[in-house]
Amino acid sequence: MFDVMGIGMSVMDQLVLVDGLPTYNQGAKVLETSWQYGGKAPGGMIAVARLGRKGAMIGSVGGNVGALVRKDFERHGIDCSYLLDRPNTQTVIVLAMADQSTGGRSLMGMPSGMDRPEPPALQELDQAYILDAKVLLISNFDEVTLQAAKWYKAAGKPVVIDADWYADETFNNMHLVDHFIASEFFYEKLFGKSENFETNLRELKKRLQNSKGVVVVTLGEKGLVGIDDEDAFFRLPAFKVEVKDTTGAGDVFHGAYASGLTMGLPVQEICRLASGVSAIKCTRLGGRAGLPSLETVRKFLETGEIDYSEIDERVAYYRKMPLL
Numbered sequence: 001m002f003d004v005m006g007i008g009m010s011v012m013d014q015l016v017l018v019d020g021l022p023t024y025n026q027g028a029k030v031l032e033t034s035w036q037y038g039g040k041a042p043g044g045m046i047a048v049a050r051l052g053r054k055g056a057m058i059g060s061v062g063g064n065v066g067a068l069v070r071k072d073f074e075r076h077g078i079d080c081s082y083l084l085d086r087p088n089t090q091t092v093i094v095l096a097m098a099d100q101s102t103g104g105r106s107l108m109g110m111p112s113g114m115d116r117p118e119p120p121a122l123q124e125l126d127q128a129y130i131l132d133a134k135v136l137l138i139s140n141f142d143e144v145t146l147q148a149a150k151w152y153k154a155a156g157k158p159v160v161i162d163a164d165w166y167a168d169e170t171f172n173n174m175h176l177v178d179h180f181i182a183s184e185f186f187y188e189k190l191f192g193k194s195e196n197f198e199t200n201l202r203e204l205k206k207r208l209q210n211s212k213g214v215v216v217v218t219l220g221e222k223g224l225v226g227i228d229d230e231d232a233f234f235r236l237p238a239f240k241v242e243v244k245d246t247t248g249a250g251d252v253f254h255g256a257y258a259s260g261l262t263m264g265l266p267v268q269e270i271c272r273l274a275s276g277v278s279a280i281k282c283t284r285l286g287g288r289a290g291l292p293s294l295e296t297v298r299k300f301l302e303t304g305e306i307d308y309s310e311i312d313e314r315v316a317y318y319r320k321m322p323l324l
Contacts, residue, residue, distance in 0.1 A: 001054075001132055002054050002055055002056045002134070003053040003055060004045065004048045004054075004133055004135045004136075004255070004258045004262065005058065005133035005136050005137065006041040006044060006048070006055060006138075007041055007057075007059065007136070007137070007138050008040050008139050008140075009039050009042075009059055009060070009117075010042040010057075010061060010066075010069045010083075010091060011038050011069075011092045011093065012036075012065050012091060012092070013034075013036045013037060013038045013093075013094050013247065014033075014093055014094070014095050015034040015036060015285050015286045016030055016033050016095070016096070016097050017098045017100060017244065019031060019101060021097060021099045021102075021104075021106060032319075033285075034285045034286045034318045034319050035318060035321055036286040036288045036289060037069050037072050038247070039059075040250075040254070041057070041139050041162065042059065043287045044137050044162065044255025045078055045137070046072075046076055046078070046252070047252040047254075047259065047277055048078075048137075048258060049076035049078055050291045050292065051256060051259040051277070052294050053259045054079075055078050056079035056080075056081070056129075056132075056133060057073055057079070057082075057083050058125065059083050060084045060118060060119055061083060061084070061085060061086070061091045061117055062086040062087070062091050062117040064090075065091040065093060066089075066091040066117065068322050069083075070085075081129065082124075082126070084117075084120050086117035086118060088115065089117040090115075090116070090117075091116075092116055093109075094107055096286075098244065098247065100244070103243050105245060105246055121143065122144055127151060130148050131151055131152065131157070133157075134157060134158075134261070135158050135159075135160060135258045135262055136158070137160050137161075137254060137258045138159065139163075140167065140170065141170060142169075146173065146176075149173070149176040150176060153178075158178040158261055159177050159179070160178070160181060160261070161177045161179070161180055162250065162251065163182040163186045164182075165183070166185065166189035175208060175209040177208060178208070178210060178213050178214065179257065179261070180208060180213070181254055181257060182204075182216070182217050182218070183250055184220060187217045197217070197225040198225075198227075201217065201227045202233075205227050213229070214226065214228055215227045216257075218253060220246075221238050223235060223238040223275070224236050226267070226268075229267050230267075234271075236275060238275065238279070241279045241282060243282045244283055245282060246282055247286055248281065248287020249278045249282055251287055252277055252278055252281050253274045256273055256277040256278070257271070260273050273297065276292075276300050277291065280292045280300060280311070283306065284315055289318045290311055290314070290315070291314070296310065
């Protein structure tokens, strides 16, 4: 049995750190580059693997870029039995520019010149395989994720969703989710800039239709707020680190959160673990290079110190252009 089953679409990230994002007819000094891989659930699944959990990834890939995506999953021990290859398609490359002067980032999806891989259809998958995990991690609701969530719900297994951006499909299917982890962008779509977090989160929790359900909203540098499975409201501050790039920070938070569930940790401790993983990741460029092992993040949570010996080996690995 797997610990976490992830379902979602993968991309390749070409990452560029600049001293400041250029405006019209201006240039910028490139400080660092890296080639990594992304996608919400895919990014989360690499965090699962880095924390020593056993994961499987459902999705689709195409072309030489897709082959590289698959290779990176397999390098981390992720099962790719249902990472479907789509002939005559190409996995999308995303240009991610990190601005050192502001700490912000800009994302641009580049056309591949070929059709993008179609996501898996339900008839291409196996119900027993989908259910062969302790936790389901998704980021949206489509044909496959909707059915998978229903199966997990019926089996009494937890469903975690990465609700980064507001979508009606997500809001309308919250009753299928046990751990609703939303970004500030989702929250603001519903409640604006209101800081009456406890009241608003309790309203969201009602939609889970589960007294043991959990609602968490991540607030970037302001930390997070949540209602745990004991119906207690809580806040956690963000860890103070030297941020280089926030690309993938939310993705890895959700993967670490799902991992924490499989470890049997209390919800608030899970959130602290996930926050630590995300914070360490942000000290390096990209969503995968800076991901810590369980030992590294535990040391950070205990002492505030980050051991970069293994992480910087990963940085060097991803700095090499894989297409050459």
